[in-house]
Amino acid sequence: MTDLATYNFAYLDEQTKRMIRRAILKAISIPGYQVPFASREMPMPYGWGTGGVQVTASILGPKDVLKVIDQGADDTTNAVSIRAFFQKVANVAVTTKTRDATIIQTRHRIPEETLTAGQTLVYQVPIPEPLRFLEPRETETRKMHALEEYGLMHVKLYEDIARNGHIATTYAYPVKVEGRYVMDPSPTPKFDNPKMHMSEALQLFGAGREKRIYAVPPHTDVVSLDFEDHPFEIQHFDKPCALCGAEHVYLDEVVLDDKGGRMFVCSDTDHCEDRREHGHAGEMLARQEAAE
Amino acid sequence: MYVAVKGGEAAIANAHQLLADRRRGDRSLPAISIDQIVAQLGLAVDRVMAEASLYDRELAALAVRQARGDMIEAIFILRAYRTTLPRFGMSVPVDTASMKIERRISATYKDLPGGQLLGPTFDYTHRLLDPSLLADEPVAEPLRRTADGSSMMRVSDILAGEGLIESDGQMPEDHVPGDLTREPLEFPLNRDLRLQALARGDEGFLLALAYSTQRGYARTHPFVGEVRIGEVEVELDIPELGFAVSLGPVQVTECQMVNQFQGSAKNPPQFTRGYGLVFGQSERKAMAMSLVDRALRAQEFGEDIVAPAQDEEFVISHSDNVQATGFVEHLKLPHYVDFQAELDLVRRMRAEYDARNGIEKNETIRDAAE
Numbered sequence: 001m002t003d004l005a006t007y008n009f010a011y012l013d014e015q016t017k018r019m020i021r022r023a024i025l026k027a028i029s030i031p032g033y034q035v036p037f038a039s040r041e042m043p044m045p046y047g048w049g050t051g052g053v054q055v056t057a058s059i060l061g062p063k064d065v066l067k068v069i070d071q072g073a074d075d076t077t078n079a080v081s082i083r084a085f086f087q088k089v090a091n092v093a094v095t096t097k098t099r100d101a102t103i104i105q106t107r108h109r110i111p112e113e114t115l116t117a118g119q120t121l122v123y124q125v126p127i128p129e130p131l132r133f134l135e136p137r138e139t140e141t142r143k144m145h146a147l148e149e150y151g152l153m154h155v156k157l158y159e160d161i162a163r164n165g166h167i168a169t170t171y172a173y174p175v176k177v178e179g180r181y182v183m184d185p186s187p188t189p190k191f192d193n194p195k196m197h198m199s200e201a202l203q204l205f206g207a208g209r210e211k212r213i214y215a216v217p218p219h220t221d222v223v224s225l226d227f228e229d230h231p232f233e234i235q236h237f238d239k240p241c242a243l244c245g246a247e248h249v250y251l252d253e254v255v256l257d258d259k260g261g262r263m264f265v266c267s268d269t270d271h272c273e274d275r276r277e278h279g280h281a282g283e284m285l286a287r288q289e290a291a292e
Numbered sequence: 293m294y295v296a297v298k299g300g301e302a303a304i305a306n307a308h309q310l311l312a313d314r315r316r317g318d319r320s321l322p323a324i325s326i327d328q329i330v331a332q333l334g335l336a337v338d339r340v341m342a343e344a345s346l347y348d349r350e351l352a353a354l355a356v357r358q359a360r361g362d363m364i365e366a367i368f369i370l371r372a373y374r375t376t377l378p379r380f381g382m383s384v385p386v387d388t389a390s391m392k393i394e395r396r397i398s399a400t401y402k403d404l405p406g407g408q409l410l411g412p413t414f415d416y417t418h419r420l421l422d423p424s425l426l427a428d429e430p431v432a433e434p435l436r437r438t439a440d441g442s443s444m445m446r447v448s449d450i451l452a453g454e455g456l457i458e459s460d461g462q463m464p465e466d467h468v469p470g471d472l473t474r475e476p477l478e479f480p481l482n483r484d485l486r487l488q489a490l491a492r493g494d495e496g497f498l499l500a501l502a503y504s505t506q507r508g509y510a511r512t513h514p515f516v517g518e519v520r521i522g523e524v525e526v527e528l529d530i531p532e533l534g535f536a537v538s539l540g541p542v543q544v545t546e547c548q549m550v551n552q553f554q555g556s557a558k559n560p561p562q563f564t565r566g567y568g569l570v571f572g573q574s575e576r577k578a579m580a581m582s583l584v585d586r587a588l589r590a591q592e593f594g595e596d597i598v599a600p601a602q603d604e605e606f607v608i609s610h611s612d613n614v615q616a617t618g619f620v621e622h623l624k625l626p627h628y629v630d631f632q633a634e635l636d637l638v639r640r641m642r643a644e645y646d647a648r649n650g651i652e653k654n655e656t657i658r659d660a661a662e
Contacts, residue, residue: 007376011376013376013378036476036478037476038473038474038475038476039476040375040473041368041371041372041374041375041473041614042372042375043372045368045614045617045618045621045622046614046615046617046618046619046622047618047619047620047621047622048618048622048625050618070625070626071626071627071628071629072629075300076300076626077300077303077304077625077626078625078626079300080300080301080304081304084301084304107625108627108629108630109629126619126622137605138479138605138609139479139480139605164641165641165644166637166640166641168637170630170633170634170636170637171629171630171633171634172630187627187630188629189629189630189632189633190633191633209615209618209619211476211477212476235633235636250629250632251632252628252629252632253632253635267629267632
């Protein structure tokens with residue numbers, strides 16, 4: 001019973017890590033292809049990042065510097081929990097600074113700061129199959145990928161436009177990788193899709209419950225699906241961040257009171273703090289300083 | 293002034309401290325011991341062992357206690373431990389005919405070799421709350437028979453003697469049983485993997501599916517050939533020794549469901565079977581498993597696939613309660629980034645709608661924010 005408390009470096013045993021690394025290598029070799037792997041039960045629930053955690057655990061070395069974000073923030077509860085997990089089982093250095101991290105595990109966002117060569121972005125993926133909500137059967141969707149039969153996806157996007165005047169997919173927006181596989185970028189807002197294209201960083205995707213790993217190697221074509229007359233476009237916000245004044249970043253809407261008062265602030269907390277440290281101030285911060 | 297939510301770490305630590313407090317409950321009462329859980333909540337322990345796929349009563353009881361009696365949470369805790377254990381071999385198939393029987397009943401014969409043994413069953417109890425349990429009144433010793441050590445013929449063997457039931461089935465000589473904890477599932481499954489998945493599947497989910505087959509959604513005309521509960525030896529072949537050695541006994545529940553016949557030009561008419569085998573004592577689970585197993589063999593028998601219980605990908609993809617609870621409950625994690633994206637689109641579509649219908653944009657909300 002005493003050995004209950006002892007675990008290998010980064011929790012997973014070395015055999016399991018090797019198995020996962022093989023899957024990762026295969027995924028890198030076939031960009032956008034979902035590689036089945038023997039996902040393990042992790043000590044956190046399925047759907048809470050077990051795929052990302054397994055990928056991170058398999059590539060993590062003692063010299064890595066880890067950053068974990070959820071919704072773009074380092075201090076959301078699940079990010080805190082996963083970071084604490086790796087501090088505990090791997091005693092690894094952690095950071096909130098995007099540029100200092102060698103591995104960034106993320107849920108639902110890509111950092112605003114452009115990632116560089118040598119960095120790895122690990123996505124937590126709930127449903128890896130971009131065709132899943134069009135065809136629930138895995139046996140069918142695998143066939144569709146094999147035959148490159150993606151017409152159904154375009155029909156879906158077209159029907160969105162016919163019905164709503166817009167493509168109604170605002171997050172987990174499907175992309176085509178290196179002109180071959182249609183891939184789910186995980187539920188990031190489509191705002192982040194262009195960041196995946198030709199990124200210098202390695203992007204790994206882990207889906208624990210669904211037992212799939214896929215990858216976008218550095219300098220890979222990642223194109224969001226669209227139509228000539230309805231080109232892909234990202235979200236735009238009317239105002240800059242109320243704290244740091246950043247424009248062209250993804251913002252969270254924060255409700256301030258029960259009278260409809262609200263403000264928009266950076267979803268990427270590190271980016272926002274960094275800008276404020278460098279003297280940028282948004283409307284809310286400037287007003288507060290004036291009052292003091 | 294909005295202050296970004298900080299201190300997630302402290303909040304989590306405090307929440308866990310509160311959880312520990314609630315788990316322990318009233319400190320003036322003695323803590324429930326692992327031995328007590330094993331001895332007095334044995335069927336809860338059995339369910340945790342079965343669905344965690346780990347036969348260890350003490351660890352299962354620890355998980356039950358740690359989970360405050362939440363069965364799926366306990367199963368999850370024990371599975372997360374199991375997955376860290378090395379797999380050092382594959383046992384020889386257990387021989388349920390030589391089980392040390394504690395209970396064995398057949399619904400297909402009035403009497404049969406070995407007889408009907410009721411064993412420790414809730415059947416025929418009247419479900420009246422028993423006030424005598426409020427006070428810890430002494431419980432009389434049960435009657436015991438001496439084991440005669442003989443094996444008890446299985447009902448399937450009785451029918452097989454006449455050739456009236458399908459045989460156990462053949463796997464190719466070199467077939468190595470799959471292990472769903474070590475390989476990703478790929479549909480369609482072989483029956484070995486399917487039975488593995490069912491054995492660790494959620495009792496409630498399988499029960500509901502089994503029930504659906506009885507109500508006409510893939511009817512299979514089942515009879516309980518037999519249900520038996522007892523201990524079987526688990527043996528491991530040691531290559532260095534050249535023979536199998538016993539690792540010890542485990543208690544299992546086995547159900548052989550006898551289902552309506554099939555015949556073809558090649559095969560004479562005979563009964564078909566559904567099979568259930570579960571760690572510990574769980575008749576409900578073993579019976580449900582055997583009904584679902586039979587329903588899932590529809591394709592093998594050329595039956596029309598018309599009901600959920602016959603759909604392998606549907607059943608097996610959703611039978612694992614640890615996966616199911618994780619994904620359902622993950623919805624309580626923050627999703628505000630994606631929600632913002634949806635909010636933005638709905639507002640835009642709403643503005644377009646209003647413009648089309650000549651409705652003036654309502655500025656009051658935004659004004660209040662200034």
